[in-house]
């Protein structure tokens with residue numbers, strides 16, 4: 001055995017001291033704390049792939065607009081609960097420019113990060129009909145969404161799409177929806193943690209079945225237009241980011257500013273509700289809200305109860321960013337495509353050293369290079385792999401709590417791996433491979 005890049009006695013000591021029953025099953029925050037401690041004790045820096053956080057500075061246009069709004073006194077006023085008018089109209093323009101969907105500004109609502117957008121959406125879409133008491137996740141997915149449902153007390157179930165890509169999705173999805181208890185479906189596209197992207201065939205199936213079984217689709221576009229295989233960067237010009245909104249009017253979109261504009265710290269995101277869903281009268285909602293109209297229950301019922309509006313200055317910041325993007329004077333895709341370039345290199349180092357990509361295809365096409373990818377190593381499951389990689393100074397998370405059935409897999413996030421660390425990643429993986437020969 002070659003010596004591991006991080007002193008194995010230090011790694012072992014810190015693992016034992018952490019009190020964690022299983023490192024591979026621990027939460028991201030727990031893994032983060034453990035790694036910080038190993039780094040401090042060993043003096044060695046890890047290749048940090050565990051956290052899905054932006055690795056770029058926040059977009060300046062937003063910061064400048066926020067500063068101006070604060071100087072103009074916005075901090076002392078409650079913002080309108082439905083969002084400031086200029087932001088609502090820019091969200092509507094953004095959705096038209098990049099998805100080619102028409103959504104009235106009235107249905108475009110800011111939220112305190114897409115995380116709160118999904119929370120208020122569950123509070124309404126998950127409670128429309130007492131017989132429909134379960135939310136379906138097209139998994140793997142973002143664990144916080146399941147936690148949100150646990151907090152509210154709404155049931156959820158999961159369909160790992162690994163074996164159901166393309167036309168195969170129809171039968172698998174229909175089998176679940178035909179049971180009649182699903183209120184809504186949520187998936188992210190591109191997907192966290194796997195970076196699979198649903199094809200138009202799949203989005204059409206989801207949309208058609210959502211209409212047939214009256215299920216609300218929540219399309220989480222946290223990584224908006226970041227399938228870099230296509231150029232979605234030019235507003236109001238095809239190709240457009242594929243969306244379920246082309247195939248059903250029973251949808252709402254959750255759009256994050258955290259990754260697209262590296263704006264995670266400001267906690268602002270957007271919900272865009274289709275015109276038909278926004279206006280829909282839902283008698284079941286009167287059990288919880290004074291208003292039965294879906295959109296009104298969302299704004300004056302759920303969003304009001306959760307945060308009574310969204311930080312005023314952040315709304316001005318996001319409005320300015322969207323305006324510049326809609327008018328093509330700012331191209332956020334140029335900033336974030338570095339994630340794709342980096343993923344391409346990193347995936348190659350993993351593959352060259354005995355790893356394989358777990359979620360590797362969108363139907364027949366290899367997945368895009370982007371913010372995340374999933375890997376596995378022969379003879380180990382994901383939980384073992386996470387722990388073993390600590391000795392090599394590499395951190396990631398297992399797919400165990402993402403709704404994935406591929407227990408061999410781990411998720412790597414590329415955002416915090418600076419280009420100058422890439423040679424080190426390659427060397428560490430080479431040592432790992434030598435120490436774990438594959439027969």
Ligand SMILES: Cc1ncc(COP(=O)(O)O)c(C=O)c1O
Pocket residue numbers: 052112113114115116142188191192220222255256257258264268269
């Ligand atoms: C799929 C997915 N949805 C939602 C979010 C949360 O986004 P926000 O920072 O806007 O709350 C993330 C963040 O990592 C994500 O990966």
